[in-house]
Amino acid sequence: MAEVRLVNVKKIYPFVSGEEKKKNKKKKDDEPVKEKANLQITDKGVVAVQEFNLDIADKEFIVLVGPSGCGKSTTLRMIAGLEEITEGELYIDGKLVNDVAPKDRDIAMVFQNYALYPHMTVYDNMAFSLKLKKVPKAEIDRKVKEAAEILDITQYLDRKPKALSGGQRQRVAIGRAIVRSPKVFLMDEPLSNLDAKLRNQMRAEIIKLREKIDTTFVYVTHDQVEAMTLGDRIVIMRDGFIQQIGTPQEVFNHPANLFVAGFIGTPQMNLFDAALSKKGDKYVATILGRDFELPEAKQTVLKAMDKVPSEVIVGVRPVHVHLSSDGIDATVDVSELMGSELHLHVNSAGKDVVIVVPTTDIDIDSVHGGHKAVKYSFRPDLMHFFDKETEKNLF
Numbered sequence: 001m002a003e004v005r006l007v008n009v010k011k012i013y014p015f016v017s018g019e020e021k022k023k024n025k026k027k028k029d030d031e032p033v034k035e036k037a038n039l040q041i042t043d044k045g046v047v048a049v050q051e052f053n054l055d056i057a058d059k060e061f062i063v064l065v066g067p068s069g070c071g072k073s074t075t076l077r078m079i080a081g082l083e084e085i086t087e088g089e090l091y092i093d094g095k096l097v098n099d100v101a102p103k104d105r106d107i108a109m110v111f112q113n114y115a116l117y118p119h120m121t122v123y124d125n126m127a128f129s130l131k132l133k134k135v136p137k138a139e140i141d142r143k144v145k146e147a148a149e150i151l152d153i154t155q156y157l158d159r160k161p162k163a164l165s166g167g168q169r170q171r172v173a174i175g176r177a178i179v180r181s182p183k184v185f186l187m188d189e190p191l192s193n194l195d196a197k198l199r200n201q202m203r204a205e206i207i208k209l210r211e212k213i214d215t216t217f218v219y220v221t222h223d224q225v226e227a228m229t230l231g232d233r234i235v236i237m238r239d240g241f242i243q244q245i246g247t248p249q250e251v252f253n254h255p256a257n258l259f260v261a262g263f264i265g266t267p268q269m270n271l272f273d274a275a276l277s278k279k280g281d282k283y284v285a286t287i288l289g290r291d292f293e294l295p296e297a298k299q300t301v302l303k304a305m306d307k308v309p310s311e312v313i314v315g316v317r318p319v320h321v322h323l324s325s326d327g328i329d330a331t332v333d334v335s336e337l338m339g340s341e342l343h344l345h346v347n348s349a350g351k352d353v354v355i356v357v358p359t360t361d362i363d364i365d366s367v368h369g370g371h372k373a374v375k376y377s378f379r380p381d382l383m384h385f386f387d388k389e390t391e392k393n394l395f
């Protein structure tokens, strides 16, 4: 049982006093530090996370996702108690835990690099934290064997980590967390050291694990596919700010802004400059010289708006673009045959557009290979509308 609540949480990494900003950044390692656009530097230090508000329900699986440096690990480490919270409150099961030591938070964390003890066997690695807590031997034995069973590593209990594959090591790292029966399970990019195939396999394992241990999860990844497949809800972050919180379906179907629209879904959403105008009593979007009459639901919203913008950005996902004999003219630049799908990178009047076509739907030779001429279109009900200035989803 554990609900986790973050209220207006902020994290500033203070500069070490007396040191210049530049020096401070170089201190971490000796490599030259590239100036990062997302680094929010203030007088007080680096603002890594701000205005972070999130209510995590008991047994919910939350995924924090976003590009490098957006504050995912910092947020996770604040929940774990490994990083001090600069401002705001963190509650676990209704109890304010800002000042509670990590070991007293009933939380287990799995890191990207596994952090196993190399000189200990798998069994001892998993038993270690329980031994420290002076848990009776018989109970330790039961818990370790139970976790090993869940993770299918029983046959490796006597081995040392170096005699295991990456995937097996990652299981041990997870096993070490499971034995503690934590209220909250925190995972920071646990699969990023694995190759693509193993990553897919372990992703499925985590889904199964979740069914078996039934606890609250907060999972960090920069991989949107992992986020979409694992999360009950996902939290998309950028430069320390939450951009959107929603179920995978919600963020896919209704991205809050252009950043989320571009981040979720592959290939990336196509974006078009469009003009919005009223023709007769209907609103139409004009894209590349073509008029698209908006669906009824959008007509209603637009009619109720005080001021309808005349210039907008229209987003259409590549899977929502289709080939159509009376569509927009284009030439194929690159055509990638991916088995069940064909990814067409086309160009019409200087505008690059990506189209994903199921190979079952078309005569492949008519579009694949060479710079073939194609025509494409899309349905107005599958278009997303964004404000040109604020980049927010309009309606």
Ligand SMILES: Nc1ncnc2c1ncn2[C@@H]1O[C@H](COP(=O)(O)OP(=O)(O)OP(=O)(O)O)[C@@H](O)[C@H]1O
Binding pocket: 013, 038, 039, 040, 046, 047, 048, 066, 067, 068, 069, 070, 071, 072, 073, 074, 075, 222
């Ligand atoms: N100990 C620290 N001292 C100063 N700044 C830090 C420290 N740790 C992180 N930061 C900065 O805080 C910001 C957020 O870092 P964080 O590690 O949370 O990002 P992340 O989303 O986990 O990125 P990644 O995907 O690369 O792991 C970054 O700008 C980073 O440079």
Ligand SMILES: [Mg+2]
Binding pocket: 072, 073, 074
């Ligand atoms: Mg990180």
